[in-house]
Each structure stands twice: as structure tokens, then as C-alpha cells.
Amino acid sequence: xxxxxLALVRRDLxxxxxxxxxxxxxxxxxxxxxxxxxxxxxxxxALLARAAPAVIxxxxxxxxxxxLDRLFQADLEDGSLDLLLLGGSPASLIVLAKCLAHWLxxxxxxxxxxxxxxxxxxxxxxxxGVLAASLLLGTPTLSxxxxxxxxxxxxLRRAGVLIALLVLPLYVPVLIFGAGTVGQATxxxxxxxxxxxxxxxxxxxxxxxxxxxxxALRLATS
Amino acid sequence: xxxxxxxxxxxxxxxxxxxxxxxxxxxxxFAGGLAWGLVLSPPDYQQGDTVRIMxxxxxxxxxxxSIYLFMAAASVVGLVWKHPLADLAAKSAAPIxxxxxxxxxxxxxxxxxxxxxxWWRWDPRLTSMLVLFFLYLGYLALxxxxxxxxxxxxxxxxxxxxxxxxxxxxxxxxxxxxxLHQPASVMRMGGPTIDPSILWxxxxxxxxxxxxxxxxxxxxxxxxxxxRRLRALGLAIAEQT
Numbered sequence: 254x255x256x257x258x259l260a261l262v263r264r265d266l267x268x269x270x271x272x273x274x275x276x277x278x279x280x281x282x283x284x285x286x287x288x289x290x291x292x293x294x295x296x297x298x299a300l301l302a303r304a305a306p307a308v309i310x311x312x313x314x315x316x317x318x319x320x321l322d323r324l325f326q327a328d329l330e331d332g333s334l335d336l337l338l339l340g341g342s343p344a345s346l347i348v349l350a351k352c353l354a355h356w357l358x359x360x361x362x363x364x365x366x367x368x369x370x371x372x373x374x375x376x377x378x379x380x381x382g383v384l385a386a387s388l389l390l391g392t393p394t395l396s397x398x399x400x401x402x403x404x405x406x407x408x409l410r411r412a413g414v415l416i417a418l419l420v421l422p423l424y425v426p427v428l429i430f431g432a433g434t435v436g437q438a439t440x441x442x443x444x445x446x447x448x449x450x451x452x453x454x455x456x457x458x459x460x461x462x463x464x465x466x467x468x469a470l471r472l473a474t475s
Numbered sequence: 476x477x478x479x480x481x482x483x484x485x486x487x488x489x490x491x492x493x494x495x496x497x498x499x500x501x502x503x504x505f506a507g508g509l510a511w512g513l514v515l516s517p518p519d520y521q522q523g524d525t526v527r528i529m530x531x532x533x534x535x536x537x538x539x540x541s542i543y544l545f546m547a548a549a550s551v552v553g554l555v556w557k558h559p560l561a562d563l564a565a566k567s568a569a570p571i572x573x574x575x576x577x578x579x580x581x582x583x584x585x586x587x588x589x590x591x592x593x594w595w596r597w598d599p600r601l602t603s604m605l606v607l608f609f610l611y612l613g614y615l616a617l618x619x620x621x622x623x624x625x626x627x628x629x630x631x632x633x634x635x636x637x638x639x640x641x642x643x644x645x646x647x648x649x650x651x652x653x654x655l656h657q658p659a660s661v662m663r664m665g666g667p668t669i670d671p672s673i674l675w676x677x678x679x680x681x682x683x684x685x686x687x688x689x690x691x692x693x694x695x696x697x698x699x700x701x702x703r704r705l706r707a708l709g710l711a712i713a714e715q716t
Contacts, residue, residue, distance in 0.1 A: 401637055405630045409620050418616050419634060422609035423641050426648035433652055450651075454644070465637050468554075472629050 254342050258350040261337070265354030268327075269320075279316050279359045280366045287312040287370050298375045305374035306384065306435035312370070313363050313388060313431075314424055317395040320359055321420070322413040324351060324403040325470065334407075335474050344467035348404070352396045352462070360392030376439070383438035383448075390451040391431040397455075397462035398423050404469035427454055481559055483700050490693045497690040504683035511676040528586040530677055534684035536579035536600075539607060540642075542572030542688065546614070547639030550632035560696065562628035563703075565635060566618060567695035571688055573611035580604055599653040603646050610638045624703070 269275045290308045291301055328334035337347050367388050368381050376384065402420035406412040434447030480486045512530030546565045553561035583601055584594050595601070617634055621627035 398637075401633070405617060405634055406620070411620075415616055415620055418609075419613040422606050422613060422645075423637070425606050426641070426644045429648040429652045450648075457640075457644075461637060461640055465633050469630055469633050472626055472633075475626075 254346075257340060257342055258346055261347065261350045262354045262357070265351060266357055269354070269358035275320060276358050276362050279319060280362045282319060283312050283316040283363055283366055284370060286315060288373065291374070302375040302377065302439070305371060305376035306380075306432040306439070308374060309367055309370050309376075309384065309388075310391075310428055310432040310435075313360075313367075313392060314395065314421070314428060316363055317359055317392065317399055318417055318420065320355065321399045321403045321416050322406070324355055324400060325407040325473075326403075326412065329407050329473065334470065338470065338474055344470055345463035348400055348463050348466040348470065349459070352393070352400050355400070356393050356396040360388075360396055363392055364388045376435075380435055380438035383444050384435045386448055387431045387434050387451060390448060390455055391427045394427050394451070394455045394458045395424060397458040398427075400466045401462050401469065404466040404473065407470070407473045427451070430454065478558075483559065483704075486560060487697060487700060490697050494690065494693060494697075497686060497693065501683060501686040501690050504679060504686050508676060508680035508683040512680050516676045517672050522590065525586060525589050526673065528582050529673075530680045532579055532582040532586060533677060534681040535575045535582065536604065537681065538684055538688055539572055539576035539579050539604065542568050542575065543607060543610070543635075543642065544639060546572065547635045550635040553628065554632050554636075562632065563696055563699045564692070565632065566628070567692055567699055568688075569611060569614050569618070571691055571695075573608065573615060575684075575688075576604060576608040576611055580608060597653070599649045602653070603649045606645050606649070607642065610642070614638065624706075 287308050290304065294300060294304065325334060328337065338344055342350075364385055367384055371381055371384055372378075399416070399420050402416040402423075403412075405419065406415050409415065430447050430450045434444050434451065437447055438444045480489070508530070513527050516527070516530075518524045518526060546568050549561045549565040549568070552558050553565065580601070583604070587596060587598075587601075588594050614631060614634055618627050618631050621630055
């Protein structure tokens with residue numbers, strides 16, 4: 254079973270890397286979207302540095318949304334979703350494997366690209382590590398909660414807009430703790446409580462998202 | 476009682492017997508509550524007549540929250556026990572809850588304009604109410620997007636449950652967020668510090684709002700059941716011809 258799940262993760266990663274560089278496009282979107290902010294708000298370094306955690310986190314939220322509508326849709330269309338659910342692995346573990354692949358293809362590149370953006374926006378260099386840590390703990394939650402939205406809308410036309418409407422309100426706590434913790438770091442305040450809360454959200458979203466999305470997938474293929 | 480109501484005909488019979496009483500009680504409670512709250516009760520010593528907005532605002536905010544919890548509970552019942560009324564109850568409750576959420580937001584904004592000097596402040600309560608409103612919108616949009624009623628019911632139920640897990644976390648995170656960014660809220664109304672001359676009309680209004688929700692909910696459930704029967708009849712006719 255573990256081998257089957259690992260194969261699923263490898264397949265999804267290969268697809269993400271093969272389809273015209275989805276991974277590169279996600280980073281590209283993230284950087285372009287965040288660099289639009291100084292153009293709109295003006296180049297004042299103090300303002301940019303203060304808004305940097307918010308801009309980077311909102312960029313990460315939107316970049317995560319990009320690939321969500323294809324997360325299960327592509328598998329439903331070519332029939333592999335039915336085969337996956339018929340196979341020996343529980344549906345909830347399949348969801349977790351798909352989420353892991355989605356995170357490796359979108360969340361992790363965002364974590365790696367975040368220091369560059371932080372420097373572009375003039376974030377306090379002392380907060381770079383906290384920014385990367387907050388994204389490292391927060392973006393898996395975004396993928397997991399996003400998987401619930403993706404599985405509920407799989408097979409629907411115009412699923413992309415609906416996913417955004419379903420999922421963005423659920424992202425509020427991650428955004429608050431993620432950007433808030435980076436803000437704390439720039440002020441020299443303790444960051445461990447914030448990071449701990451992000452980790453708690455991740456642990457809570459693991460079972461909730463796995464069970465919820467598995468139920469929705471069984472429903473979509475029934 | 477609970478399983479007996481699974482029979483739609485039995486529920487419709489009970490609904491027809493209950494509705495006139497509920498509707499009558501709603502009208503009476505509203506007449507009394509609004510007259511007491513909006514005209515007879517004394518103005519607040521600080522807020523003046525603006526305090527009367529609260530007689531609408533507070534019950535609406537209570538109901539916006541409790542209707543979401545009701546939806547989530549009905550969704551659990553629908554998913555676990557396949558109770559035929561539960562899904563329809565959740566579906567019927569959602570627009571009512573969304574409407575009360577909007578009423579709470581608008582009346583809060585109207586109250587904020589004279590009291591805070593601004594139509595909108597990112598007060599923690601306003602903010603979490605706004606997120607709750609977005610959750611309602613997502614739930615309604617999901618019902619509207621899925622055509623097959625059975626699938627829509629189950630998908631919406633999953634969303635309602637995931638959303639209900641999120642509601643306390645949103646509340647907590649928004650409180651944490653506002654403690655970072657903002658001084659303590661202007662609105663302070665601890666339970667025992669409310670004067671009885673204001674508390675009693677508030678409670679009567681809350682009773683009126685609850686009766687109203689019960690009436691409209693049963694009404695909408697009735698309409699849903701009759702609509703489902705009409706669809707089934709239409710399908711049967713289409714098959715015969």
C-alpha cells in the first residue's frame with residue numbers, strides 16, 4: 254500500500270513537472286503577483302517592509318489556489334480517479350498522497366522562493382527564517398483545506414471560482430497566524446506561540462481534510 | 476419522535492398543525508418586542524437612542540451563529556443516519572442564517588457610524604461575522620452549483636461540517652489578530668452589567684427572532700418537501716409518456 258501511495262505521489266510530481274513546468278509557473282505567479290504590490294502602493298521602503306508579510310502570505314494563498322481545480326479534476330476526466338478509489342488504499346490516504354504531491358509542487362517552491370521576495374520587499378532580514386518557517390508550516394494546511402474544496406467541486410463546470418469562494422474563508426486562520434507571526438518577528442516579539450498554532454492547524458487539518466475530501470470523492474465517483 | 480418525522484407525510488401534517496401557532500406567536504412577540512425596545516424602553520445614558528439598534532442587532536447575530544451550528548448538526552444527522560429531513564433542514568436554514576448574518580453586519584455598521592465615527596472598523600466581532608457570512612455564501616453557492624439534489628446535499632453537508640470546525644478557530648484567530656493590531660473593543664456589554672430595563676425587551680426580541688426562524692424554517696421545509704414530490708411526479712409522468 255505504501256508503495257502504491259508513493260507511486261501516486263511520484264506520478265503527480267512527474268505530471269506537475271512535465272506539464273509545461275507547473276512548478277515554475279507557480280513560483281512565477283507568486284513573484285509577479287507580489288511585485289505588483291509596490292507598483293500599486295508606491296516604493297516607500299518603510300511601507301513595503303511593514304506590508305511584506307501580508308503581501309507574501311496573500312501571494313502564497315493565491316498561488317496555492319491556482320492548481321487546486323485540477324487536483325482531482327484531471328484524474329476524474331481520464332478515469333484514473335475511479336481506479337485509485339477501487340485500489341487497495343483507503344480514500345483518505347489517497348487524498349493525503351495527492352495533497353503531499355500538490356504541496357511538493359506548489360507549497361515547497363513558495364517556501365524556497367519566499368526569501369527572495371522578502372528581500373525585494375525589504376522585510377527585516379532577521380525575520381527571513383521565521384517567514385520561511387511560517388510558510389513551511391502553513392502551506393501544507395492550505396493544500397489540505399484546498400483539497401476539500403477541490404473534491405467538493407470535482408466534475409463541476411467553473412469549479413475554479415467556486416473553489417476560491419469555498420476555500421478562502423477557511424484560509425483565514427492560517428493567514429492570520431502566518432502573517433501575524435512574521436509581523437511579530439519583525440518587532441522582535443516571541444514567535445514560537447504563532448508557529449505552534451500554525452503547527453496545530455496543520456495537525457487538525459490532516460484528519461479533517463483527509464476524511465472530508467475522501468467522502469466528497471466517493472460521492473463524486475458514485 | 477425523531478425517526479417518526481422521517482415520514483414526509485407525517486411531518487407535513489405536524490407542520491400544518493404547528494405553523495398557525497408559531498406564526499401567531501411570532502407576530503405577537505415581534506409586536507411586543509419591537510414596541511418595547513424601539514419606543515417604550517429608556518434610551519441609554521451614554522448611547523442615547525442608538526442603543527435601540529441593539530434590539531435588532533444582537534438577536535440577529537446570535538441567530539446567525541446558532542443557525543450555522545444547526546446546519547452543521549443537521550448535516551451530521553443527514554450524513555450519518557440518512558435522515559431525509561436533515562439535509563433539507565440544513566438547506567432551508569442556510570438562507571435564513573445568511574440573511575441574519577447580513578442584518579447583523581448592516582445594523583452593526585449603522586451603529587458604528589455614530590458611535591465609532593466610521594461605517595466599518597476591523598473589530599474582532601465584525602470581522603468574524605464577515606467571515607461567517609462568506610462561509611454561508613460558499614455553502615449556498617455549492618448547493619446552487621451541483622445539479623443532482625442527493626449529491627448536492629451530501630457535498631454541502633461535508634462543507635458545513637468542515638466550516639463548523641473552522642468557526643471557533645476563526646473566532647480565536649481573529650481575537651488573537653485584533654489583540655495584535657488594535658486596542659480593546661469599544662463595545663463592552665458584559666451580561667450582568669446590562670440594566671433590566673434594556674435586558675427584558677432584548678430577551679423578548681430574541682424570543683421573537685427565534686419564533687420567526689422556527690416559522691420560516693418549517694415553512695421552507697414544507698416547500699422543499701412539496702417541491703421534491705413535484706419533481707418525482709414530473710419524472711414519473713415523463714417516464715410514462
